[in-house]
Amino acid sequence: MTDSESYRPSRRGLFKWGAAAATGLAASLAPRVASAHPMPTHDEPPRTVPPRYGLEGRQLENRGRGMDMRPVWEPTPPTDAPRDESAYQKFDIEVGIVEHEYLPGIRANVLAFNEQVPGPVIRVREGDWVRVDFKNSTDLMHTIHWHGLFVPENMDGVPFVTQPPTMPGQTFVYRFRALPYGTHFYHCHFGTPLHMQSAMHGAFIIESDDDPVRRQFPYDREYTLILNQQDTAMVRRELRHMIARMRERILLMRRGHNMDRVLGRFRNVDAFLSAIRDGWIPPYRQSRRGPPTSPQYNIYTMNGKAYPMTPILRIRRDELIRVRIINAGAVEHYMHLHGHDFWEVCRDGAVLPHAFRGNTIPITPGRTHDLIIEGHNPGEWTFHDHATPRATNNGLYPGGILTILQYEDFEPEYPLRVATDE
């Protein structure tokens, strides 16, 4: 028996696609979907000079001495970018340090976009021009990487590679077209293991006027779940050391100190090797910020909260909901839904040639998955990471990445619904 045969068809069209998959129609559907959403690229003039350190628009001013501390850094926009500012969907994102509560009694100082954990959802239409003014209100260096988006190279947000890191107090202006369609996210790419863990991530959703998923699954409501995990002690320890070290570095920068080796940045591998020959000790051998450790995660979160504070997915009988899941963390999660199968329709934002049916899905770090759930089995159903150590709080089950698919018109026979110690 195939998955589709075992599943009772629904009048909502859910299984039209499932049937198509089972009968091979998916193969013919896939090119159509793909052609409806071709992979666009930015118009880019041919390069006559290969990119090198010091190119206009992304050079480090006073290179070899200090860092550029200009208040606003606006790199060269894409050549096809509109000159009229009103043509942009404009967003202001500011990173600061805020106190965040993962669940009662578990708090931490975290790096947060616009004082939110996770950062605000950016939702635009496919092809929109987007301008993001990213202000750094911390003592650390940051960037924003647009994960899964086809942005110009100098907007990709990789420090010391595509742009200088955004300095404390500085604003960096990102401009790009919102491409391609689908569920994506953004995150800091500086000190990535710490900064992403410490809440510097948010959903970036690109909608389409002719949404291929909605065309097949006419849903009204959707949810976005960002999965992450924290070693709260490590975040605190590393954040403390990074801030202390960075305050020292800012002092050095202001004095025009040669920062290359202090920051451990080099023009190329030869320069890196040359520094080692000169006696420079790489930080992975002699850390400048206390003993480096691998994380031992103790808190696992959905949208910055651990169970029982995680967001509840609400559904009505016969309703279709779309659930966008983003793994902004560093470990794999295996999301399992009780009492239902779901349909995976997109992966990394891209519409799949045919929907995959199942009730457990592995979600690797950096990946996004879009699921469709049909409300055909009233109740309160657990939806959780089936790597159960990740459904814990400080090692105690239940907790972490665990939530409820709750039917709005369901009266439970058993009234107790929240447990914290099993």
Add this chain to the structure above:
Amino acid sequence: MSNRALLPLVAFAIALGPCVASAQEFSPRWQLSGRGLLSSPLTLRGDSLDADWDILDFADTYINTRFDNALFDDTIGGFALGVRITDQDNPLWPVFVYQVEGAVQSEHVVVQAGRSRRPSLGVMMPTLRDEDLLEYIFPLNPYSVAGLEEDVLFTDLLAVTLRADFRWHAQLFLESLRNTTRTGSPTDPAALDPNSAGVRLFFDELPALARVRFIKHAEVGFLAQRADGDFVPELQDDVMWQAIGSFSANLYPDPVNLLDVRLAGLYQHGVAGEPWMSTTDQWRGRYVSGALALRYLHAPYQLDRFQASVTVAMRQFTDREARAVSVVPNILYRLGQNVDLFLQYIFTYRGGDLASLPESPEQEHRIELAFSYHFSVSLNDTINLPRDLLNADYNYVPVN
């Protein structure tokens, strides 16, 4: 209280532990720190430069462990235990239990009880050992019969500290300094008599910002000791007191080329006019003392590699002709993280009555080459350091 007297207490605590602990015991944050100090000092005394060379000296090696737990209201409760190796000619040889301390602290209040370092030690000079300038910068212990450094540096105490912004502190403390004068035996168990009290007002910059801010430490304090004849015959019906002050600042705040200055001053209103029979008689004297240190630290690429400092200290008695001056230049070279080589020279001049005391020559030279291994680790790190940069400058989150 002597080491021997502490043993029943420690044994009781160890025996009681498993009785109190249960399956609900929550693992503490565990900190372990220590310093292994191996040196080869050469001392030349007097005009004839009588030489005394210890091939190997490992005094002042110590190890300290501290346990902390979050209490039900996020206050932090902890316990610390520390031991150090004494000088080989010290009657307390070989090991002195210098810390047995319980503490409870919240954002604004710290309460400490037990044996600990004396809270009156404001700023430390950049010398190899704490006691290198013992008689210049520390309030001395008038109840010590043998002049042991342990009598000065450590005490049984009860202290309450109020703090604001994790930088400004007001501290009240009651000390039970080791009193060995009653029988004259330096190994006497000290009675649990509160015999000294003090108050301090001080500013301490956060350790994380010690290289970028100008003022690192500023302090004024006042201490007083009971001085009735039951304690020390020479202190008949007198109150002995000290006024202390200390200051430390970066002359050139810079994480790569740091130049800082430290200053400590002390006035002791002790016994005036009494004849001196032993070295510790002058500990109860009336004098003014102080020290000034300049330190240069070179830390290329934010890794400490080299340090050079010079400290000048003086002590002048106000009721008699007696004075002392010491000059301490030294250099430190870091071989790698946690491991230092240290070369230090101490020149001491004593004049007047000080030079006539036993084992107190007019001139003394001490040259010392030392190997120092120091470390600090923290395990099960669920509790924030109280004076953490995040706690102080962002949001107070003591536990997570």
